Amino acid sequence: MRGGMDFISIGGLALALAAIVGGQILEGGHIGSLLQITAFFIVIGGTMGAVMLQSSLPVFLGGMKLLKWVFVPPRIQPQTLIEEILSWSQVARKGGLLALEHLIEDLNEPFKRKGLQMLVDGAEPEKIREALEVEINTYEEHLRQSTKVWESAGGYAPTIGIIGAVMGLIHVMENLSDPSKLGGGIAVAFVATIYGVGSANLLFLPVANKLKALIGSQVTIREMLIEGLVAIANGENPRVIETKLQGYVL
Numbered sequence: 001m002r003g004g005m006d007f008i009s010i011g012g013l014a015l016a017l018a019a020i021v022g023g024q025i026l027e028g029g030h031i032g033s034l035l036q037i038t039a040f041f042i043v044i045g046g047t048m049g050a051v052m053l054q055s056s057l058p059v060f061l062g063g064m065k066l067l068k069w070v071f072v073p074p075r076i077q078p079q080t081l082i083e084e085i086l087s088w089s090q091v092a093r094k095g096g097l098l099a100l101e102h103l104i105e106d107l108n109e110p111f112k113r114k115g116l117q118m119l120v121d122g123a124e125p126e127k128i129r130e131a132l133e134v135e136i137n138t139y140e141e142h143l144r145q146s147t148k149v150w151e152s153a154g155g156y157a158p159t160i161g162i163i164g165a166v167m168g169l170i171h172v173m174e175n176l177s178d179p180s181k182l183g184g185g186i187a188v189a190f191v192a193t194i195y196g197v198g199s200a201n202l203l204f205l206p207v208a209n210k211l212k213a214l215i216g217s218q219v220t221i222r223e224m225l226i227e228g229l230v231a232i233a234n235g236e237n238p239r240v241i242e243t244k245l246q247g248y249v250l
Contacts, residue, residue, distance in 0.1 A: 005071060005072055006070065006071055006072065006073050009070050009071050009210065010071060012206070013202070013203070016202040017202075020034075020198065020202075021034070033187065033191075034191060034194070036187055036188055036191040036192070036195075038188050038192075039164050039168075039188050039191040039192035039194075039195050040195060042160065042163070042164035042167065042188075042192055042195075043157060043160050043161050043164055043192055043195040043196045043199065044195070044199070046156075046160035046163065046164075047153050047156045047157045047160050047196075047199070047204075048153070050152075050156045050160070051063075051149055051152050051153050051156065054152060055148075055149060055152075059145050059146055059148075059149065060149055062142070062143075062145070062146035062149075063146040063147065063148070063149025063150060064149070065146075066143070066146050066147065066149075066150075066211055067150075067207065069210075069211060069214050070207050070210050070211065070214075073214050074214065074217075074218060076217050076218075076221055078220075078221060078224060078245075078248060078249045079249065081221060081224055081225065081228075081245075082224070082228075082242060082245045082246065082249075085224075085225070085228035085229075085232070085241065085245065086238050086241060086242055088100055088103070088116070088119075088228075088232055089228075089231070089232050089236075089238040089241055090238060091103070092119075092232050093235075093238070097119055097120055097122060097232075097233075098120060100116060100119065100120050101120045103116065104116050104117055104120065111132070111135065111139075111222060111225070112225060114131075114132070114135070115128065115132055115225055115226065115229045116229070118131065118132075118229075119229050119232060119233055123233070124233075125230045125233040125234050126230075128226070128229055128230055128233060129226055129230050132222070132225075132226045132229075133226065136219060136222050136223065136226075139218075139219075139222070140215060140218075140219050143211075143215045143218070144212070144215060146211075147208055147211045147212055147215065148208075150204050150205075150207045150208040150211065151204070151205065151208035153199075153200070153204040154200040154201070154204035154205035154208060155200070157195075157196045157197070157199045157200040157204060158196045158197050158200050159196070160196055161192050161193045161194070161195055161196015161197055162192075162193065162196065163192075164188065164189070164192025164193070164195070164196065165188075165189040165190065165192045165193045166189075167188070167189075167192070168186065168187070168188035168189025168190075168192060169186075169189050171188065172186055172189070220248060223248070224245055224248045227244060227245060227248075228241060228245055231244060
């Protein structure tokens with residue numbers, strides 16, 4: 001289940017762009033001078049090309065898909081999960097672990113289904129923890145590899161911007177005898193630098209850091225589930241389980 005729109009991400013991006021454009025206007029400049037299609041293609045195209053070169057296709061596509069998390073993050077409901085685990089605990093105390101079997105079909109999340117199935121099958125508590133932690137580690141590593149797409153873009157973009165600036169200056173030097181062509185070359189040179197540094201620090205790196213935080217939340221909610229399943233397998237009192245799980249909630 002996904003959450004609603006993350007308005008702080010939208011607001012942050014809008015504020016960053018407004019600050020750049022507003023500053024340009026306050027200095028008496030024109031917005032049009034910041035719109036250089038050549039510089040845009042050099043910086044964004046070059047950056048994406050470099051990222052694609054270092055990534056495998058699944059990792060690159062995974063990074064693109066994760067972008068939507070920044071604006072529509074996965075819904076995290078730790079209290080709802082705690083209540084669900086406590087209900088499982090009550091059922092297990094009354095009817096034994098096998099009484100939980102009919103609940104498995106109602107679960108939509110594969111990770112949760114797998115954990116509850118292992119519990120019903122009578123797996124040892126440590127075996128449950130071991131198996132699910134391996135799955136968590138694989139899940140986390142997959143997402144973090146995808147996040148590196150944006151982190152790498154933030155590293156490459158400023159350098160590509162400098163390349164664009166040098167290309168613009170080369171164009172200027174080639175046309176010193178024709179003053180009418182100097183302005184365009186100089187504009188591309190400076191705007192390419194702005195695009196490179198700006199896209200890295202206002203988009204790519206913030207996106208990467210936001211995704212890291214969201215991945216951390218996803219891992220934490222899964223660790224809560226493991227702790228609850230192991231506690232039920234050990235026959236712990238529901239009150240003790242609740243106290244233990246509340247430690248994961250800020």
